[in-house]
Structure formats: C-alpha cells, structure tokens
Amino acid sequence: MINKYTVTENTSLYRDGHSKAIINTDVSALSEYRQKMKMLDDVLDQKEELNMVKSEISNIRDDLSDLKQLMLAILNKV
Numbered sequence: 001m002i003n004k005y006t007v008t009e010n011t012s013l014y015r016d017g018h019s020k021a022i023i024n025t026d027v028s029a030l031s032e033y034r035q036k037m038k039m040l041d042d043v044l045d046q047k048e049e050l051n052m053v054k055s056e057i058s059n060i061r062d063d064l065s066d067l068k069q070l071m072l073a074i075l076n077k078v
Contacts, residue, residue, distance in 0.1 A: 003017025012026035024030070 005015040005017060007013040007015055007022055012029070013022055013024055015022050
C-alpha cells in the first residue's frame with residue numbers, strides 16, 4: 001500500500017510516503033507542458049533549418065563570386 005500525504009491546499013499534489021517525493025497528478029498541466037516542449041522543439045528545428053539555408057546561400061554567393069572572378073580573368077586574356 002502506498003502512503004499518500006496531501007501537500008498544502010493544492011489537491012493535485014501529494015507526497016509519496018515511501019520516497020518522500022512530491023507527485024503532481026494534474027494531467028492537464030502535464031499535457032500543457034508536453035505541448036510547450038513540442039512547440040519549443042519545432043522552433044528549434046525551424047531555427048536549425050534556417051541556419052542551414054543561410055549557410056547554403058553563403059556558399060552560393062561564394063561560388064558566384066569565384067565564377068565572376070574566373071570570367072573576368074578569361075575576358076582580360078582575350
């Protein structure tokens with residue numbers, strides 16, 4: 001048998017008599033927390049994707065600059 005002791009006025013909290021841990025039984029708070037964490041993961045994924053796109057754009061700019069320099073060098077030799 002698990003001994004449960006209430007904590008303050010909050011009915012969703014109790015203290016486990018064996019481990020002395022405070023347990024939150026508020027399922028809606030857990031659901032809200034999970035939703036916030038999923039949103040945070042989504043934002044971090046979008047940020048990572050944006051950084052990858054920025055890196056690719058930078059690489060394309062460098063390649064275009066190299067091509068321009070090569071074309072100018074070819075035109076100067078002709």
